[in-house]
Amino acid sequence: MHKKIALLGTAMVAGLSVSVPASAQFSQALDISRQTARDGAASQQRVEQLDDQAKELLNDYRAATKQLDLLRRFNDSQRAEIENQVEQIAGLRTDIANVEGLEQAVVPLIGDMLEQLKRIVAADIPFLTAERQARLDRLDSVMADPTQTAASRYRLIIEAYQIENEYGRTIQAYNGTVVDGDQELTVEFLRIGRIALIYKTADDSGLRIYNQATGAWDDLDRSFLDDVRMGLRMAKEQLPPGLLQVPVKAPQAAIEAVSTAPAE
Numbered sequence: 660m661h662k663k664i665a666l667l668g669t670a671m672v673a674g675l676s677v678s679v680p681a682s683a684q685f686s687q688a689l690d691i692s693r694q695t696a697r698d699g700a701a702s703q704q705r706v707e708q709l710d711d712q713a714k715e716l717l718n719d720y721r722a723a724t725k726q727l728d729l730l731r732r733f734n735d736s737q738r739a740e741i742e743n744q745v746e747q748i749a750g751l752r753t754d755i756a757n758v759e760g761l762e763q764a765v766v767p768l769i770g771d772m773l774e775q776l777k778r779i780v781a782a783d784i785p786f787l788t789a790e791r792q793a794r795l796d797r798l799d800s801v802m803a804d805p806t807q808t809a810a811s812r813y814r815l816i817i818e819a820y821q822i823e824n825e826y827g828r829t830i831q832a833y834n835g836t837v838v839d840g841d842q843e844l845t846v847e848f849l850r851i852g853r854i855a856l857i858y859k860t861a862d863d864s865g866l867r868i869y870n871q872a873t874g875a876w877d878d879l880d881r882s883f884l885d886d887v888r889m890g891l892r893m894a895k896e897q898l899p900p901g902l903l904q905v906p907v908k909a910p911q912a913a914i915e916a917v918s919t920a921p922a923e
Contacts, residue, residue: 762809769809772816773798779823784856784869786826786848787833794819827853832894837876839865849890855905857887868906879906 776798780791801807801815831850836843837858844865846858856869857879866884867876879887883906892898 765809765813769812769816770802772820773802776816776819776823784850784853784871786831786850786856791823794822826850830890830894832891839876847891849887849894851890851903851905854907857883857890859884859887 773795777795780795798815798819801812830852831848833848833850834845835848835858836845838844844860846860846865849855849857849859851857857867858876859866863884866879866881866887868879869875870877883904886904889898889901890903893900893903
């Protein structure tokens with residue numbers, strides 16, 4: 660009996676000694692598993708971070724590639740523009756080299772144009788005489804001014820021709836004075852293109868038209884007074900444009916041609 664009890668106690672001690680190492684091993688295995696799980700989570704987090712970084716780098720690369728393409732296209736356009744500017748510069752240098760020769764040809768031409776303009780004004784009906792003569796005097800001053808370029812002289816002479824040309828296409832009303840005998844009258848002028856220059860006094864007692872053939876003022880038939888009044892109002896834009904009866908002589912050459920033409 661005592662022997663059995665001793666054997667039983669030995670077995671229990673042996674069982675107890677065996678169970679303690681197994682528990683420690685389980686705990687150790689559990690710790691290892693937990694550590695492995697933590698390491699796996701950290702690795703997964705690291706993988707996700709690397710994936711995010713790769714996506715960011717890919718986006719940066721695509722943006723940089725697009726910017727590079729835009730810069731290349733911009734450089735191509737700038738290169739073409741620079742080539743055009745180089746061609747323009749070459750053309751300008753050629754023009755500059757020819758300026759001296761151009762001025763030598765233009766200056767005499769401008770002088771001839773001014774002399775011709777003076778002849779036109781002198782032969783014309785005498786309207787705005789002071790204004791037109793002042794314009795010619797200014798042109799003379801410009802031509803004599805050594806600081807003026809040929810381009811500025813040419814521009815001014817062309818402007819003067821344009822003004823004179825416009826006179827032939829317009830009507831105009833303006834106040835002025837005329838000498839009648841020993842007295843000076845204040846009158847109202849009506850210019851109709853270059854074909855007629857008429858004036859009337861304020862009380863309508865004087866009505867005259869300039870005779871270019873004689874260089875004098877002739878009395879105008881008073882039947883034209885209403886047309887003159889209407890023309891003055893049209894010139895002042897007080898009436899819309901309309902038809903006027905103007906006493907204009909037919910060209911002598913045309914009259915002779917008609918009178919000598921054979922009858923049909």
